[in-house]
Amino acid sequence: MKVGIIMLVFLTGLLGGVCSLFPEYLADSAFSTYSLYVLMFLVGMSIGADKTSIDILKNIKLEIIAVPLAVIVGTLAGTALFSLFLKNLSLKDSLAVGAGMGYYSLSSIIISEIRGDTLGSLALLSNVMREVATLLFSPFLALVFGKLAPIASGGATSMDSTLPVIRKVSGKEYVLIAIFSGTVLTLLVPVLVMVILELF
Amino acid sequence: MQYSVSCIDKHNKHKSMTKILICMAVGIAAGVLIRNINSAKKAVEKLIDLSICVLLFFMGLSIGFNDEIISNISNIGIDALLLTIGGILGSSAFSYLVYKSFYKKKKN
Numbered sequence: 001m002k003v004g005i006i007m008l009v010f011l012t013g014l015l016g017g018v019c020s021l022f023p024e025y026l027a028d029s030a031f032s033t034y035s036l037y038v039l040m041f042l043v044g045m046s047i048g049a050d051k052t053s054i055d056i057l058k059n060i061k062l063e064i065i066a067v068p069l070a071v072i073v074g075t076l077a078g079t080a081l082f083s084l085f086l087k088n089l090s091l092k093d094s095l096a097v098g099a100g101m102g103y104y105s106l107s108s109i110i111i112s113e114i115r116g117d118t119l120g121s122l123a124l125l126s127n128v129m130r131e132v133a134t135l136l137f138s139p140f141l142a143l144v145f146g147k148l149a150p151i152a153s154g155g156a157t158s159m160d161s162t163l164p165v166i167r168k169v170s171g172k173e174y175v176l177i178a179i180f181s182g183t184v185l186t187l188l189v190p191v192l193v194m195v196i197l198e199l200f
Numbered sequence: 201m202q203y204s205v206s207c208i209d210k211h212n213k214h215k216s217m218t219k220i221l222i223c224m225a226v227g228i229a230a231g232v233l234i235r236n237i238n239s240a241k242k243a244v245e246k247l248i249d250l251s252i253c254v255l256l257f258f259m260g261l262s263i264g265f266n267d268e269i270i271s272n273i274s275n276i277g278i279d280a281l282l283l284t285i286g287g288i289l290g291s292s293a294f295s296y297l298v299y300k301s302f303y304k305k306k307k308n
Binding site: 005006009010011012013014015016017018019020022024026027028031032033035036037038039040041042043044045046047048049050051062063066067070071073074075076077078079080081082083085086087088089090093094097098101105106108109110112113114115116117118119120121122123124125126127129130133134137141144145146147148149151152153155190191194197198 | 202203204205216217219220221223224225226227228229230231232233234235240241244245247248251252253254255256257258259260261262263264265266268269270273275276277279280281282283284285286287288289290291292293294295296297298299300301302303304
């Protein structure tokens with residue numbers, strides 16, 4: 001879905017809240033909890049109905065599966081390191097935000113529901129920034145860290161919104177790897193975020 | 201300067217997380233049943249977009265009503281930015297290891 005539409009809907013709600021255009025009980029209602037259950041059921045359906053998710057399991061070649069694995073390990077390691085500078089956030093909360101891998105809509109909704117709106121809004125900002133930064137800095141990242149870096153930076157978005165930039169910077173021989181890595185991460189983000197919030 | 205991440209009651213947390221995972225698991229099973237029905241698959245994608253919009257609207261609303269978040273938005277933004285930089289640099293650095301081990305020689 002287009003970033004513009006998502007942001008417009010979110011900002012409409014935000015302004016509605018700030019200016020008290022809607023009654024406050026709407027924000028506290030259990031409605032959003034049930035909407036999340038429906039959303040997760042639908043996300044499950046799209047995974048089950050997707051034939052490529054089975055292809056992914058058949059396609060376990062080390063050099064290909066190593067890309068999304070490196071993105072997960074690297075993101076969590078980098079996020080953990082930088083969380084040392086943050087006074088207000090625990091390691092667990094920082095890792096949960098990082099585990100969004102740029103999939104800002106779903107990760108921020110889940111984090112909001114489980115840990116509250118403060119961390120949810122932080123997750124939304126952080127994961128939108130990851131997508132924007134990938135669009136802006138991919139050429140620089142590829143120069144320093146090699147041609148897989150734009151794919152790594154894009155995280156779960158490397159299969160759609162950041163794919164054009166990746167194609168341009170890394171070359172078209174990296175497009176399939178980008179789609180593979182983005183798909184694997186998109187499937188794993190909701191589970192990863194919940195496991196991190198649950199385990200610590 | 202300081203803001204705190206509100207902690208939701210642990211009991212509730214467990215309950216909603218288990219329910220979310222159950223919803224997803226049931227969804228995957230239901231999805232396998234419709235994998236050859238293209239119109240159903242398209243409908244599912246549309247409904248996902250719709251429910252994401254609904255949820256983000258309510259999330260925006262709930263954040264808008266939350267004075268602590270609104271007055272701390274710049275601190276929250278700075279922390280978000282630092283985590284983003286950490287995630288991008290960390291994942292790029294690890295991707296370099298994979299690039300060096302498997303891709304560099306082959307492609308050049």
